[in-house]
Amino acid sequence: MSAATALVADRAELWIGGRWVTSAGAPIPVVNPATEQVVAHVPSATAAEAEAAVTAAVAAWPAWAATPVAERAEFVRKLGDALEGAADDLAAVIATEVGMPRHLALAAQVRVPAEVLRVTATAAAKYPWREPVAAGEVRREPAGVVVAITPWNMPLHQIAAKLGPALVAGCTVVLKPSEVAPLNAYALAELAHEAGIPPGVVNLVTGTGPVAGEALVRDPRVAVVSLTGSVRSGARVAELAAANITRVCLELGGKSANVVLDDAPLDLVVPAAVQQAFFNSGQACNALTRLVVPGNRHDEICERLVETVAALRLGDPFDPAAELGPLISERQRETVRGHVRKALSDGARMLVGGPEAPGDLPVGYYHRPTVFTGVTPDLALAREEVFGPVLAVQAYPDSPGDALAVDLANSTDYGLAAGVWSADPERARAVGTRIRAGQVKINGVRTRDSLDAPFGGYGRSGLGRELGRHGIDEFVEIKSLLG
Template sequence: MTTPTPPSGRGNGMHHRHIYLDGTWTASTSHTVIDVIEPATEQVIGSVPSGTPQDVDAAVRAARRAFPGWSDTPAQRRCAYLREVADALERRGPHLAELIAREVGTPVGFARIAQVGLAVLAFRTAAEVGASYPYEHGQANSLVLREPFGVVGAITPWNYPLYQVAAKAAYALAAGNTVVLKPSEVAPLSVWELAAVMDEVGLPAGVFNLVGGLGPVVGEALAAHPDVDFVSFTGSTEVGRQVSRTAAATVKRVGLELGGKSPTVLLPDADPADVVPRAVAAAFLNNGQTCCALTRLVVPRDRKEEVERAAAKAAEATRVGDPLDPATQLGPLVSAAQRDRVRGHVQRAQEQGATLVTGGVEPPEDQPCGYYVRPTVLSDVTTAMDVQHEEVFGPVLVIECYDDEEEAVELANATPYGLAAAVWSADRDRALAVARRIRAGQVEVNGGGFNPRAPFGGYKQSGNGREHGVFGLEEFLEVKSVQL
């Protein structure tokens, strides 16, 4: 096989040889590195150290030493650091957006808005909430205190590499915890940039520590470490179970933000011409690699053909291409393994009786290299099919049909997950009534916008705990009552 030639003008690779430990860039005890592959070109664009349990132990010891001083630092001062981090990330915004587009495959325009913009917003919101939060209050003859846990181990995914770190680290730090971070080895380069920012703003030594490496090595050591007080994990449900099992040995607190198979419910009075293009866009967010992507379209049976036509038109109009091209709407998946997994889901769905409306397993045209998948719509999907209840994590939307509103709610809830959902109706109150019956952590009504201060998390096997806003801060605070 001929090695693809990368497009010109993509710059040199970023090869990191150090982890960030106790306020300094330190050589890992490992002598091996993990290569980072650009999914659009299949070329190595960087590397990071493949850390060890010894690295984790050193980072945890540093975080433990730093904890008393950091937790005693006034909240306003802690949060001032976070605002400085937000400002520094914002200044680096164009560079970070391009870097994430290259390591994840996210279209650069969306990377600028979501991958970087939401990370900046998370640091600013955490600073605002943390500086104003009432950490103690009286209750009868008791003083109720909210105190940091201690050392937080954060394990984050590749699909939103910077934003998911911000969702954990910003709030943990605002609350007075110290942090040891293990980012995904698949897309770690933007996180090394964040560590450089932490160093640049003068965060005290040991407050934030970064150890790269593989989940079964570094992630396992972090979850098992007896001096880690809280583990916050975002990733697949399967790995989340393993993190919980490992952490259980020391009875530490665990927060999990896991997978999803989220429905968009189109009620009979909603207009498919208006809703379906939005539903397709919601399913294909970040190339379909979003835990809360709305990947199931639940529609009235007598509107099925109309919905199929609208979905095919929207999917086929989606511009597939180089993520660095501002016109691109759908880039490649993050890896060859992810591409093959998604294509396997599409193939198996058809074997199980689903109808291919558009897309399929063949590579998109005009893409000689890269981990691309055609934007795909499947119809006649039932609860007996794997694609209905298994997370695909690619640009694949499935259409399911119902006969009455009761069945629509049953279908919406017919999943082991409960992370997100959407309901559309010409009658807002009717949509809200259905939204109340859906077992999911966040539900959009008629396209309600994202609220960065609202709690984010899931029901059922989508995890436990909540991120963002006041709930996100309280996730990292222990409760103490002092009787007076």
């Protein structure tokens, strides 16, 4: 792996069929959100180049599908090890193009995806590729060519969550990362090649959604499209894929509730709730951005929140003391500011933060961590995903507390994640079973604590699941072989 400085550089090529192919597309600037400076360019692939990548994946698929599962899994495991080996350099790349503090990115943005790949390889060994039934057997077979469209906020993790299960399933992949933070994907393509993954099995196409992305999704040779992104993007992908009856897996947005029951230990709850809401400056689809609290503890919780949030340190992503970096772009910061201003005009009460830029950080797309209370279910702040460092506190009456807390938690169209806090874990689990969300975390457990647990959502949060054996399910066809 090259040094980190060499990875933050202009790229004019796409990785297609096991070789770097110079693109005819115009260059897209990659901006460092902490400095507001362009640090690199990548190609805006043409529709023809996207189709060429699918052609390469189609050509590579028969041999890859015929490769024994154990061998496919070993390639995935080796790729995970390669990510781990390049962790320091990759964390620096993430800090540069995403803005997450490097010391935090090292664990969350590199070592977690490395472990996702290894966990997926292990899951492949236990996966029910063949199951007996009364008149024969059920077989799970590779679906075919997969298009993986990944976001900018947790780029390597989302690539790993799609690439690993697709590869162990026997599928070949065309990866289209976000053009906002694509440099890490170039590094991954190089590592996949070094790991010995055969030509055409993994292909990389950078570019915009309306051109490269839509060309990939429209291609009738594609068996599965797996996208992580906004609800709008997911709806567009589903619309385009429907023309060819192409299967889609959509991991979309969230407005997730963190439910505090009346016996919860606040010394643990408040620091964890702040971390769960403001991780990666709130740019996480599963961020717990609504803190649902009992009325009789509301004031104490708010006092603790103000103290904890006010102490958070915003700063340069390469500063070891920084806890929050900038937002990804000027556009994203303006979107978040719009949500804050709307909440103020709607009558929510701001406890700390605000839309103004931090006075000590005049350069960079920084946004102060912000907390509101008085956020009723009808307000936009209670219903719309902000994707920034904004936490909404919602209080429920003390009696009958648990039922009303569940109602409040379920009062959005999303259902990606949730949290429940109680001194009694069984009580917390009982509440968790009633929350309509794909992943409910009890007393501070994190997604990364169980990377074999399925991840995905109800309602507008998407279709399908990622991680572990459930992630492999998305990339297989099921055949009944009778007789």
